[in-house]
Amino acid sequence: MHDKILGSSIPPVMALAYLGDSVFETAVRRRLIERGLMKSGELNKASLAYVTAENQSRIMHRIEPLLAEDERDVFRRAANSPHLNRPKHASVTDYRFATGFEALLGMLSWIKDDERLTEILELALEEGLENDTQN
16 A cells, blocks of 8 residues: 555546656657667667557556556556547457556556666566567
């Protein structure tokens, strides 16, 4: 449970998802550079494979059992938000799970729980990026 949530002013889940989108994209970009990709074209191509609703949904399915109850609550509220506009290239389910994932990251960033944010990002990025240095 995150004690920092109690008594703090947390933005609406869609604002958290907006923040979390940038948190995840930045983490992916950093990881790709750490893996040795340096050219902007390679970086853009590689990051597009990870910063998608489908991939974020897959990540969320994998890490959801590891979440604390308040983290699950933020995920559920964002995933069930009536204000979602699904893009053309994602299923409704994938988009909802991706939005929940982004809201989770946004919440952890907002409350400045850097330790848990880093832990979740490591779990999210632990598989899949290894082959990017071979492009």
